[in-house]
Amino acid sequence: DTGVSQDPRHKITKRGQNVTFRCDPISEHNRLYWYRQTLGQGPEFLTYFQNEAQLEKSRLLSDRFSAERPKGSFSTLEIQRTEQGDSAMYLCASSLTSGKETQYFGPGTRLLVL
Amino acid sequence: TQLLEQSPQFLSIQEGENLTVYCNSSSVFSSLQWYRQEPGEGPVLLVTVVTGGEVKKLKRLTFQFGDARKDSSLHITAAQPGDTGLYLCAGRGTYKYIFGTGTRLKVLA
Numbered sequence: 414d415t416g417v418s419q420d421p422r423h424k425i426t427k428r429g430q431n432v433t434f435r436c437d438p439i440s441e442h443n444r445l446y447w448y449r450q451t452l453g454q455g456p457e458f459l460t461y462f463q464n465e466a467q468l469e470k471s472r473l474l475s476d477r478f479s480a481e482r483p484k485g486s487f488s489t490l491e492i493q494r495t496e497q498g499d500s501a502m503y504l505c506a507s508s509l510t511s512g513k514e515t516q517y518f519g520p521g522t523r524l525l526v527l
Numbered sequence: 528t529q530l531l532e533q534s535p536q537f538l539s540i541q542e543g544e545n546l547t548v549y550c551n552s553s554s555v556f557s558s559l560q561w562y563r564q565e566p567g568e569g570p571v572l573l574v575t576v577v578t579g580g581e582v583k584k585l586k587r588l589t590f591q592f593g594d595a596r597k598d599s600s601l602h603i604t605a606a607q608p609g610d611t612g613l614y615l616c617a618g619r620g621t622y623k624y625i626f627g628t629g630t631r632l633k634v635l636a
Contacts, residue, residue, distance in 0.1 A: 455626035518569035
């Protein structure tokens with residue numbers, strides 16, 4: 414198992430464009446989380462899935478943001494009509510619902526909106 | 528709203544010195560994790576503590592979970608330049624983790 418992977422690692426886009434990020438969690442993990450991190454800050458929770466069900470969305474997640482996990486495996490995070498304020502590192506983490514439920518993070522996707 | 532405050536925010540020390548980073552909250556967490564993050568990378572898990580009063584050691588790093596499970600500390604003995612990075616604590620609530628504000632550590636050779 415190679416851990417959590419994210420694609421792409423970097424994305425530069427122009428304001429107003431749509432972008433989509435992908436996260437592949439650790440294979441047996443049933444929970445998947447998306448976070449956003451701006452420079453010098455800790456990650457902020459965006460949304461979380463248990464299997465294919467999206468169980469909570471943060472108030473940070475405006476209507477321009479949508480996340481899916483169609484088969485309970487990989488997940489996508491789409492941002493429509495990007496704004497400069499969306500520039501951040503988008504992190505994905507996965508965990509297994511048992512024991513300590515430790516979260517393991519992917520390397521992140523760094524988004525820059527020009 | 529659950530909040531986790533870390534202190535100090537920034538720390539620059541000489542190689543060989545000891546340091547302690549604190550993570551405090553008014554909320555109780557079922558577990559707490561410490562991560563280290565390098566620039567441009569995702570956080571890498573260092574340790575998970577679960578039981579109040581628990582102490583875990585990872586080489587020169589010692590982690591303690593407060594008795595009431597509201598706070599935690601990370602102590603580094605004889606810091607080395609390789610310890611440089613952003614240290615994050617994250618407390619687990621019902622189903623999600625709340626992250627602290629982070630401590631940026633720089634160890635000078």
